[in-house]
Amino acid sequence: MRILTIYLIGLVFGVGISISGMANPAKVLNFFDVAGTWDPSLAYVMGGALIVTFIGYRYVLKRPAPFLSASFQLPTRRDLDLPLIGGSAAFGVGWGIAGFCPGGALPALGTGQAEVFIFVAALLGGIIAAKLLQAAISNRASPKPNQLEENT
Template identity: 65%
Template sequence: MRLVIHYLIGLVFGTGIAISGMMDPAKVANFFDVAGSWDPSLAFVMGGAVLVAFFGYRLVLKRPAPVIDTQFHLPLSTKIDGRLVAGAAIFGVGWGITGLCPGGAIPALGTGRVDVLVFFVMMAAGIWLGRQYTHRRTLLATRRAS
């Protein structure tokens, strides 16, 4: 049952991404081109997402636990540090250059476009490398502490 729920959530998310136009790198690039052919429509997509998250979190977090898990998995840290700022900057620059973000790239894989596939493979490689780096850094810190 849990797998069916995850599938349905992904289907709703992917459908929203497709309807909003976030699978189209040109539409996203036009959103960032404020001095040229600016397309403000994605601001409404982001605004809608913020509104849903704002009210959704307040509603859902009143429950003792999620429907399909035993606990909520929320970030433990609220600290804004160099890693967070650097990651956000890299994400933003990558989104601006390619017109794709992870949320839009995954459903866009269904278009069969080679550029989307290359983006996805490089994104997956970056995630893997980042996790390897963090894991090794943690191991080194643990060894130094002992």
């Protein structure tokens, strides 16, 4: 049941992204081109998504738990740190350059266009690079076992 529900949610999301034009990089880039061929239609899509999300969260979070889980998995941190700001900036710059965001690119894989596959490959490469960088930074920050023995 859980797998079927996840599949149906992904299908509804993908169809919505495709119908709204968010999988079309030309439409997205025209949305960002305020001084040129600006297309405000995606603002309506995003506004509609915000309204649905606002109402959905109010309704769903009144429940004691989700349908298919023992508890809600909500973020607890509210601080702004460098990874959050850097990731947001990278997302925005990438969206503005390529015309794809991850949510729009995955349904667009079905078009078979080479640029979509290149974007998704770069996206996966960026995710892997970020994980490796994060691991390297945390390994440098945590003391090695032999360093602990030397300090005592």
